[in-house]
Amino acid sequence: MIYSSELIKGTLKTIVLKLLADxxxxxxxxxxxxVKELTLDKIQITEGALYPTLHALESDGLxxxxxxxxxxxxxxxxxxxPSGKNKTKEKVSELADFMETMKFLLDIKTRTx
Amino acid sequence: MIYSSELIKGTLKTIVLKLLADxxxxxxxxxxxxVKELTLDKIQITEGALYPTLHALESDGLxxxxxxxxxxxxxxxxxxxPSGKNKTKEKVSELADFMETMKFLLDIKTRTx
DNA sequence: CAAAGATACATAAGAATCTAATGTATCTGA
DNA sequence: TCAGATACATTAGATTCTTATGTATCTTTG
Numbered sequence: 001m002i003y004s005s006e007l008i009k010g011t012l013k014t015i016v017l018k019l020l021a022d023x024x025x026x027x028x029x030x031x032x033x034x035v036k037e038l039t040l041d042k043i044q045i046t047e048g049a050l051y052p053t054l055h056a057l058e059s060d061g062l063x064x065x066x067x068x069x070x071x072x073x074x075x076x077x078x079x080x081x082p083s084g085k086n087k088t089k090e091k092v093s094e095l096a097d098f099m100e101t102m103k104f105l106l107d108i109k110t111r112t113x
Numbered sequence: 114m115i116y117s118s119e120l121i122k123g124t125l126k127t128i129v130l131k132l133l134a135d136x137x138x139x140x141x142x143x144x145x146x147x148v149k150e151l152t153l154d155k156i157q158i159t160e161g162a163l164y165p166t167l168h169a170l171e172s173d174g175l176x177x178x179x180x181x182x183x184x185x186x187x188x189x190x191x192x193x194x195p196s197g198k199n200k201t202k203e204k205v206s207e208l209a210d211f212m213e214t215m216k217f218l219l220d221i222k223t224r225t226x
Numbered sequence: 227c228a229a230a231g232a233t234a235c236a237t238a239a240g241a242a243t244c245t246a247a248t249g250t251a252t253c254t255g256a
Numbered sequence: 257t258c259a260g261a262t263a264c265a266t267t268a269g270a271t272t273c274t275t276a277t278g279t280a281t282c283t284t285t286g
Contacts, residue, residue, distance in 0.1 A: 006126075006242080007211050009273060010119030018219055029234050039214050049273055051236060073234060073281050092219055098120050099212045101152050106131055106205055119271080122244060142263050162244055164265060186252050186263060 003042055012045065012053055014095050017080070017088040020063065025079040028054060054078060062087050116155055125158065125166055127208050130193070130201040133176065138192040141167060167191060175200050 019031055026034070032045045057063045062084035068075045080088060132144055139147070145158045170176045175197035181188045193201060 001207075001210075003207065003211050003214075004123075005273070006123030007208065009122045009243080009271095010117075011215065012272085013119075015215075015218060027234080028236095029232095033233095035218075038218060042210075042214055046274065047234090047236080048238090048275070052272080055236095070234090071282070075234070094114075094116065095120065095215065096219060097114075097155075098116050099215060101116075101155055102124065102128075102208065102212065105128060105148075105151060106209060118244065122242095122272080125243085140263080141265095142261095146262095159245065160263090160265080161246070161267085165243080168265095183263090184253070188263070 001042060002044060008043060008045075008049075011095065012049060013057070014088075014091040015043075015045075016050070016053060016057065017062070017084065018092055020078060020080045021085065021088045025066075025077045027075045027077050057084070114155060115157060121156060121158075121162075124208065125162060126170070127201075127204040128156075128158075129163070129166060129170065130175070130197065131205055133191060133193045134198065134201045138179075138190045140188045140190050170197070 015035060016031060019034060020026060023034075028047070028050055032047065032050060035043050035045050054063070057078070058065060061081055063078045064081050066077050066079070068077060128148060129144060132147060133139060136147075141160070141163055145160065145163060148156050148158050167176070170191070171178060175194055176191045177194050179190050179192070181190060
């Protein structure tokens with residue numbers, strides 16, 4: 001089972017930030033594979049979604065980049081900047097809070113009018 | 114604190130379906146107020162988001178409508194159709210599953226390479 | 227050793243879904 | 257009376273994703 005795409009919307013940035021917080025530095029392709037692995041294939045981040053997100057994080061100053069060559073092939077590593085670390089904490093705790101709220105909403109058994 | 118809007122994206126349809134499952138029939142404005150109340154103002158559904166969603170649910174055959182007049186003012190009640198009830202179960206359990214996955218993703222403490 | 231599949235970057239058109247603004251109209255309480 | 261709440265609805269624009277495409281290198285396998 002793969003989650004319907006709408007569910008992923010809005011959480012991608014937080015997922016990426018959190019992965020970077022846990023793994024120090026990662027490159028794009030690695031992120032897609034890591035998410036796929038950690039979620040047992042339930043979340044598959046496409047490159048068309050990931051790269052624009054990474055670029056946005058960079059232009060917002062939340063991540064810094066360094067390029068490395070593996071043979072002739074380029075690899076672009078992303079790391080959290082100090083403000084990126086703060087942002088990560090904010091986004092993660094907001095998402096955790098949101099999930100609590102949603103869990104409550106989904107469990108409610110109220111009067112059937 | 115109000116959740117950043119991107120978080121709501123993709124969950125609105127599920128929230129509405131679940132509310133209808135619990136409350137038999139509801140009208141649009143009532144839904145906005147109910148969500149606001151149940152989430153202590155953390156989730157505020159705007160009408161610009163809600164009405165198109167309700168109309169989409171209707172044209173998908175997931176809800177049926179009945180109009181009622183309160184004085185001269187019209188009120189449009191929405192109820193789940195049989196397929197809407199099935200859809201609600203699907204969407205709710207998918208979202209619950211998704212939240213488990215996200216919780217795992219957010220809590221992971223892995224090697225710092 | 228050729229070809230397929232994996233690795234690795236990137237962009238772009240289009241779809242989906244929300245925000246913010248606007249519109250109309252009625253009801254209620256101070 | 258008049259502001260605020262109730263109640264419907266639409267629309268322009270923004271955001272963010274999907275799907276497709278492009279380029280190039282590396283690795284594995286028949």
